[in-house]
Amino acid sequence: MSGPLHLQDLRVTRDGQPIVALNLTVGPGEVLTIMGPSGAGKSTALAAILGTLAPAFRLSGHIVLAGRDITALPPHLRRVGLLFQDDVLFPHLSVGGNLAFALPPDIKGRAARTARIAAALQAADLSGFADCDPATLSGGQRARVALLRTLLAAPCALLLDEPFSRLDADLRAQVRGFVLDRIRREGLPAILVTHDAEDARAAAGRVVTPLGLPLAP
Numbered sequence: 001m002s003g004p005l006h007l008q009d010l011r012v013t014r015d016g017q018p019i020v021a022l023n024l025t026v027g028p029g030e031v032l033t034i035m036g037p038s039g040a041g042k043s044t045a046l047a048a049i050l051g052t053l054a055p056a057f058r059l060s061g062h063i064v065l066a067g068r069d070i071t072a073l074p075p076h077l078r079r080v081g082l083l084f085q086d087d088v089l090f091p092h093l094s095v096g097g098n099l100a101f102a103l104p105p106d107i108k109g110r111a112a113r114t115a116r117i118a119a120a121l122q123a124a125d126l127s128g129f130a131d132c133d134p135a136t137l138s139g140g141q142r143a144r145v146a147l148l149r150t151l152l153a154a155p156c157a158l159l160l161d162e163p164f165s166r167l168d169a170d171l172r173a174q175v176r177g178f179v180l181d182r183i184r185r186e187g188l189p190a191i192l193v194t195h196d197a198e199d200a201r202a203a204a205g206r207v208v209t210p211l212g213l214p215l216a217p
Helices: 042-050 095-102 110-123 139-152 169-186 197-203
Strands: 005-014 017-026 031-034 057-065 080-083 157-161 190-193
Touching: 005 042, 017 031, 017 042, 031 197, 042 057, 042 080, 042 157, 042 190, 080 139, 095 110, 095 139, 110 139, 139 169, 169 197, 190 197
Parallel strands: 031 190, 080 157, 157 190
Antiparallel strands: 005 017, 005 057
């Protein structure tokens, strides 16, 4: 179980103009949705939390995750996972190899690592897929593997950057349900960036703009 994600007067400006202004807490298992038109600052908000803001932006405030202030930490030490709109699986690795890449170093020994991967695949109805080439998977299977790889890195929070936007309607609903269910079961605070009102309704949480203004889902 992870702790909450606190965005304490988190502000991002560019050339003095406010881009992001968030002062809120996302609890374990909660999905906060950030909506707004292109260029409104949605991805900038995620970059601020990840620690990947471009030099042109200025950041103030604090990001506190599970009781730890991560504001000044480099991205690889923040324990914040990110799921993109593209699954970004490594084509030169098998499904199992992709998942093994994300395993924390404290899981030692081939048997322990293989067992962790097998358990993850079983939980996603992908038992027996460890040796498969990612190119042979369906879109829904690839999306599930991408999420498993993110979760196996043991993040304390999860950011979702339009992760369902490239899927057709039926597959979108299926993958979205799988992702949201895993977030709640893992007890992760999550932030979803989307243009789609149906994504926001499925997330069943608060909906805000990058400047912290509430929206109806």
